[in-house]
Amino acid sequence: MSAVVSVQDLTKQYRYTKRGRGFAGLAGRREVVVDAVAGVSFQVRAGERVAIIGPNGAGKSTTLKMLSGVLEPTGGAASVLGLVPWRERKRLAYRIGVVFGQRSQLWAELPARDSFALLRRIYDQDEAAHRARLSDLVERFALADLLDQPVHRMSLGQRMRCEITASLLHGPELLFLDEPTIGLDVTAKAAIRDFVREHARDHGQTVLLTSHDTRDIELVCERVIVVNQGRIVVDQPVDQLRRRFLARKVVTIQSVGEAICVELPGVVRRPAPAHTTILEVDTAKARVEQVIAAALAQGGIEDITIEDPPMEEVVHEIYAAVR
Template sequence: MSIAAITVRNLRKRYSYAKRGRGLAGAFSSKQVVIDAVDGVSFDIAPGERVAIIGPNGAGKSTTLKMLSGVLEPTAGEAQVLGLTPWRERKALSYRIGVVFGQRSQLWGELPARDSFELLRRIYDQDEAVFARRLGELGERFALRELMDQPVHRMSLGQRMRCEIAASLLHGPELLFLDEPTIGLDVTAKAAIRDFVREHARDHGLTVALTSHDTRDIELVCERVIVVNQGRIVVDQPTDQLRRRFLGRKVVTLQSSAPSLGLDLPGVVRRPSAQHTTVLEVDTAAIRIEQVIAAAFAQGGVEDVTIEDPPMEEVIHDIYANPDRR
């Protein structure tokens, strides 16, 4: 029986601050406000498993990853990451994990990517030959050759994120933490990152813990989903099971020359739409997407079609609206 890559037991993170009242009287009085960002979560992640931790803004996702990577110390509870306590053995752990926070950079903005990579090699005390091989593999897979001599601050967001993920893997970590790795990226850049993370993790036995608001990140990269809300776990299921239960709806947007399209189909509900735009919510358990699109094209005048997953906030709403399906 393999030892878990991550073990979490009753982990908590509480913040408190003084909130002052309004007006002159408020300047001399305040009350203590307490927020439980993470409120007693427990879970295990097996070696090589790819797990998404999802939920609405403020649910405690990023706070959980920061505690597991040693950036934050919890208020209470226990966690073991690769056999180490993150906030007590952060230096030892840093050699064995890779971390990418979508809003923070580990690269030096004024330096070419090549120089940032070389600095990271020295920080992690990596053998030159091993490092060169890894950089060659990552550069080939992530198309980094044309970026190597370009200052990071001149890169597009998609280019920078490719370099960030490569940088997080150059020291050969056993576990990768990704916090919103595709935020703000275009469709092509998102697809490249998803494909790379999934394939690299599969080929190298890498454990991945990922947070995201994008359901495609979850579906295409991860095998399991932990849903958190208000600091607590509300669902912990394999991705395919969650997809069947809570991601069975799609949002189809049709642009047309006609002011609107009339589609009366089972499992299809029309959402509020603007002129020449028809927005449909489709229950894929009742009807296939292809049937809906075929019916729309049969009316003529369709100029563009977009198919999206519902926003994560709606998925969370569905989970709470249907507690018997958890």
């Protein structure tokens, strides 16, 4: 597949003057240069769902803003859908959807329906195509009861569902999501994750997402780019990240007895309620098959599940490795 996003040595610097006390008590000034993005290079193929993650200030949002044309870089090059974002921003806007978690593209005093109608005009969309796409999005996102409600009266979760709908009404090929679930409750987060994943899969849409929520990464994306201090330190598929940073498995055993005792090198028991035994297995020291065999030998086993550690632990290990 061809690359829809291509980035080479992209940089963004901010300069400011820092005031201080100079020699002999005289006021002094000096220019400070901060590298928000320090020479990142990557490509995203059509249909990929990619997460950009990293600590606060790592350069994630700045990168998305440059790729969507909001910011002009200090150096380097980028192509998005064959266009240079900061030079061809208007042309690009017709082909991408953008959602910044803390920035609204809806009119607060207007009902959502009116905002959607205005966006049809802005993007010069055919009325029949707009109506069909809106109907599909309203149904899939359960928005029927919200269409005639002013945006400022909506909960944050309701507004974010409308924000994502607005970003998709013109049929974009590429969707940029910057912290789309920030501040939402568990139910609202699940609804947005499920929708983005399914919509991208059904329409072959490319998604580039930033988030601090590990479940966004785990449930929506197939690939993770880890940024630290403006530089890419890891770029791998999610399953490879797990194998690279956590050579561990989590074995959960449901039993008739209160607990199952497995004493093998590399096996650590985690806290768990009665009749549940959770074992963390270092696969470099013990095979999962050995652990299961030792558990079954004790009898009274009702169920066994084998899982990778949660993505949150993977991200923690990544951050620890790149400090």
